[in-house]
Each structure stands twice: as C-alpha cells, then as structure tokens.
Amino acid sequence: MAPNRAFSEAPLPLFLPAADDVGLLRPVVAGPPGKAAPSYLVDHRARLRDRLLSGGAAAMPDYELLELILFRAVPRQDMKPLARLLLDQFGDFNRVISATPQRLQAVPGVGPAVIAELKVVEAAAQRLARARVMNRPVLSSWQALLDYCHTAMAHAETEQFRVLYLDRKNNLIADEEQARGTVDHVPVYPREILRRALELNASALILVHNHPSGDPSPSEADITMTARIVQAAASLSITVHDHLIIGKSREVSFRAEGLI
16 A cells, blocks of 8 residues: 555654553653653543533544543554544444454554453443343333344344343343354254243243344344244243344344244
C-alpha cells in the first residue's frame, strides 16, 4: 500500500513497544521516563468524558466512544487513529467489541491491554442484557429477550446454538450454549438438550442460534433439526416455544413463520 502523503512530509515519531502492552506501539514523548501525556491530549480526553456524561453515548460517534475505551488501555497516546482503524477493519462499534482476540491482534497497534478493554466492554454488555431476562417471564418480555440474543450472538463469527430453559411460569431458569460450530454449521444434539431439560426440571424451551452470514433465513437443515427437537420434547411433555435465528440486524422466529 502506498504511504499516505498527508503524513509523509512530517517527521515520524519514534515508536517503541509499550511496557504494559506487548505488541502495542506508542509514540515516545521526549523527556524523562514517566512524563505525563501532552496537555492537548489531556484536554481532548477531558472534553470527550464531559460530552459522554452530559449528553450520553448517543451524542458521540462510534470512533469517539471507542476512543474513550482505548484511553484506559493506553494512557499517553492519541487513540483516534487506532479507533478509526478498528472501525475501518470491522465496520462498526459492535463488530469491534465482539471481534475475536485473534482478529483484533492482527490489527497494527493492538496488543493485550487493548484487547482486554474491548472484551471487558463486551462482557459487561452481555451481562447487562442477560440480567433483563434471567429469572423473568420471557414470553411477556420478548423484546428484552431479542435484545439479549442480538447482544450475545449477532456478531459472532461462528455459529452458536443456545437453549433457553423455562419453568412452568415461563421464567428463564437457564441460558446455556449447547454447541459451537463453523461459519455455516453447528452440531446439535437433541438428546443432550432434553437430558439437560430434565435435569433442570424445565417445562419449556426456546432454541436460539445465529447465522454469521447475517441472513437469518432458515435452511432446510434448520427446519428439519427443529422438527426433531419439537417431536422429542413433546414426548416428554416439554414445550418448544420458538426457535430464533439471529442475523446481523434482524431475527427470524419459527413460531411467527409458522414453522413450529
């Protein structure tokens, strides 16, 4: 790739590996070791924090919200270039946060400290969404359930199959990942799903899996597999309320489509 002429005329800063983040390169500021960040960076970070606190996240574009996260990983460097690079690589804020550590590590300037900060945010988002549905009647909190499924699965790079186990009042008593697969296939074992339902004394199930391609349209294999689980569950007096396929921006409900 040809060098960017807009930057080639200016003297390049010296880069050395940061002691606290192997693999992350930061510009070394002239002066004694441990010198504080330049005042313009301190002011810039303070302005971003003030905007977040006064206007909320909705008032900030993706790259600025990402900058705020990266500040914690790299205390003395302008993080706007890395934030924009990550967005260019992955497409949007959600895909950056949910990218695998292996893919993140391949981005120049990203090391363990940056990856850890991003994964903390991802874990926090999933736990907040999960808290809105656990031990609650999910059939009357359907949108919260969809929000949780999208948060947990919409941007995964491989297929995942989850089972939501419900009690007699349709409260969610367990949310378990049953299997992980490849970009277009995940192994599903009806016997294991129902064995676990009996262990939990569950009365009903909601099946959920994602399509990394982004298109949640069910395949013939999805339809056949769902029918097998519904039939096996019925023999044990367990109801399968729905099977949700989660895509990038929408989901498909087997119940709504008349497939259950």
